[in-house]
Amino acid sequence: MSKRSSSSAVSTRxxxxxxxxxxxxxxxxxxxxxxxxxxxxxxxxxGFFHYFESKEAVAEEAFTAFGEARxxxxxxxxxxxxxxxxERIFARLDFEKSLIDSSxxxxxxxxxxxxxxxxxxxxEFRTACREYFDRVADDWAKDLAAAKAFYAPQASxxxxxxxxxxxxxxxxxxxxxxxxxxNEVRLANIEHFRTYxxxxxxxxxxxxxxxxxxxxxxTGS
Amino acid sequence: MSKRSSSSAVSTRxxxxxxxxxxxxxxxxxxxxxxxxxxxxxxxxxGFFHYFESKEAVAEEAFTAFGEARxxxxxxxxxxxxxxxxERIFARLDFEKSLIDSSxxxxxxxxxxxxxxxxxxxxEFRTACREYFDRVADDWAKDLAAAKAFYAPQASxxxxxxxxxxxxxxxxxxxxxxxxxxNEVRLANIEHFRTYxxxxxxxxxxxxxxxxxxxxxxTGS
DNA sequence: TTCGACATACTAACTGGTTGGTATGTGCCA
DNA sequence: TGGCACATACCAACCAGTTAGTATGTCGAA
Numbered sequence: 001m002s003k004r005s006s007s008s009a010v011s012t013r014x015x016x017x018x019x020x021x022x023x024x025x026x027x028x029x030x031x032x033x034x035x036x037x038x039x040x041x042x043x044x045x046x047g048f049f050h051y052f053e054s055k056e057a058v059a060e061e062a063f064t065a066f067g068e069a070r071x072x073x074x075x076x077x078x079x080x081x082x083x084x085x086x087e088r089i090f091a092r093l094d095f096e097k098s099l100i101d102s103s104x105x106x107x108x109x110x111x112x113x114x115x116x117x118x119x120x121x122x123x124e125f126r127t128a129c130r131e132y133f134d135r136v137a138d139d140w141a142k143d144l145a146a147a148k149a150f151y152a153p154q155a156s157x158x159x160x161x162x163x164x165x166x167x168x169x170x171x172x173x174x175x176x177x178x179x180x181x182x183n184e185v186r187l188a189n190i191e192h193f194r195t196y197x198x199x200x201x202x203x204x205x206x207x208x209x210x211x212x213x214x215x216x217x218x219t220g221s
Numbered sequence: 222m223s224k225r226s227s228s229s230a231v232s233t234r235x236x237x238x239x240x241x242x243x244x245x246x247x248x249x250x251x252x253x254x255x256x257x258x259x260x261x262x263x264x265x266x267x268g269f270f271h272y273f274e275s276k277e278a279v280a281e282e283a284f285t286a287f288g289e290a291r292x293x294x295x296x297x298x299x300x301x302x303x304x305x306x307x308e309r310i311f312a313r314l315d316f317e318k319s320l321i322d323s324s325x326x327x328x329x330x331x332x333x334x335x336x337x338x339x340x341x342x343x344x345e346f347r348t349a350c351r352e353y354f355d356r357v358a359d360d361w362a363k364d365l366a367a368a369k370a371f372y373a374p375q376a377s378x379x380x381x382x383x384x385x386x387x388x389x390x391x392x393x394x395x396x397x398x399x400x401x402x403x404n405e406v407r408l409a410n411i412e413h414f415r416t417y418x419x420x421x422x423x424x425x426x427x428x429x430x431x432x433x434x435x436x437x438x439x440t441g442s
Numbered sequence: 443t444t445c446g447a448c449a450t451a452c453t454a455a456c457t458g459g460t461t462g463g464t465a466t467g468t469g470c471c472a
Numbered sequence: 473t474g475g476c477a478c479a480t481a482c483c484a485a486c487c488a489g490t491t492a493g494t495a496t497g498t499c500g501a502a
Contacts, residue, residue: 012451028338030251034488045489047452055488105341112396116337117249119399120326129400164397164406165413169386172393175333176385178340179350185385192386196413199420233478255462266463268478276462443502450497460487467480472473 013051015041020062025107028117029059029125059114060128066110067132074139085146086201092143093190096170102183112171137163144197151201162200169193234272236262241283246328249338250280250346280335281349287331288353295360306367307422313364314411317391323404333392358384372422383421390414 019040023032034055038048052058079091100106111132118125140163148155173186198204240261244253255276259269273279300312321327332353339346361384369376394407 026341028249028251030249031338031342033486035486044453046454046491049489050450050452053489107341108337111400112393113337115396115400116329116334117252119402120247120328121252126400126402130402133397133400161409162413165390165410168393168397168406168410169389170393171396172333172389172391175336175392176354176389179332179336179347179354181340181347181351185389188382189386189389192383192417196417196420199417254460256460265479267466267480270463271476271478274463445500445502447500448498451495453492453494455491455493457490458488461485462483463485464483465481468478469476470478471476 012041012043012047016043016048016051016058017062017065020058021066021110022107024059024062025066025110025113028113030117034058056122056124060124063110063114063125063128063132067135071135085143085150086197086203089143089147089197090194093194097187097190100183100186102187104183105181106174106177106183106186108174108178109171112174133164133167137167140166147197147201151203155200155202157200162197165196166193233262233264233268235286237264237269237272237279238283238286241279242287242331243328245280245283246287246331246334249334251338277343277345281345284331284335284346284349284353288356292356306364306371307418307424310364310368310418311415314415318408318411321404321407323408325404326402327395327398327404327407329395329399330392333395354385354388358388361387368418368422372424376421376423378421383418386417387414 016037019037020032023036023040027036034045034048037058038045041048048058052061074092074095077092077095079088079095082088082091111129114125115129115133119129120126137160141160144159144162148157148159169189169192170186173189176185177183237258240258241253244257244261248257255266255269258279259266262269269279273282295313295316298313298316300309300316303309303312332350335346336350340350341347358381362381365380365383369378369380390410390413391407394410397406398404
């Protein structure tokens, strides 16, 4: 955990973790060998086992690092500043879209990969994935609950269930994007979710329009 | 491809294919060994390589078999008889729900698993997955287009895009279900999609098909 | 200031088990 | 009696993990 002052600018340890994240996201846990990680990080086998006691250990720590990086990315993202809960949610959707490089091939979410591969065979990983999804869902549910309270307090939907709906859309869309070899479906599906939210909250929206959708919502209801 | 008349009631070949499907769905391609498949099928290594020239070959053929079984299951399902396109779609959603055993742990879709693991590293599998998703999406899009033409011809949504939205929901929900260890989220998310469809088609309480559905939104049941 | 004791951060080479795949039987039905 | 449908035995490559060793600190006592 503690920073080590090493000869290299980026510590060997974090190079191994980074390589682990990237390789596991791309090829999965079983598809990634310790040697792969070592090669990618420019470290020898012995160096690897100096820092991590097993392949499983890097994977776990790499997943933790992945989760923390994501949490931090979203915690400090500009949409957090927005006061209106629905605007904030829509801005978050825009933010997620901005993270999708439509030209590059998606590696996919590490949690989705680990869950897919390992949830049924290694309960430690299943638990870690569940905790990750729980955390993200909770964060979403907060904003959704706020938007509901403000725009449609009488609506019957459960914010947490809608959050999980969104998580499912995100995960599944990545699988489709991997199959199709491009990210259009991810962008399109985020827009479908936006439309769904508008519907749930009873706020009008041009179903496809990106940027101008907001104008009338703030004052009216 | 061709049926072989063998001594056993279920041919060794199809036992191997079945075992391949089940194991790959549960553990993934890289997490499944040839020996695993042999053991599960009650066949020795020699028997395996008598029928398949490589591990990759079983996986490909197993995936084809998986796709064909799914196609057949849906082709002959009762919802096909329903004339009204929206009722047919809703009945299809009910059918999908009926396939989800809420007590058992989901193994997950073979296409989703293969796409996740192999799409970036083995293009043959990526292509196979894309073709699978394309086929399913086309089938959905047909019904969605019919429903749109009948209930909301002026609506702006693209049936095919909505089909991919649903596929994404299904795939992603399976990942969440694996993580959480139960299928509630899959059932709930199908209901969210049903609600979304009602919204897109503008069938609220007033429509024939939408009528009996209106009650449950949000948390499962 | 320097030397000895020890720690950290690796490397190269190896080990034992596993994996996909092969070579070579063997029994059984036509 | 030939060949199909398997079984047994095996191999080479690969894999996670180990071992033994080295280079480079760090730190405290003389």
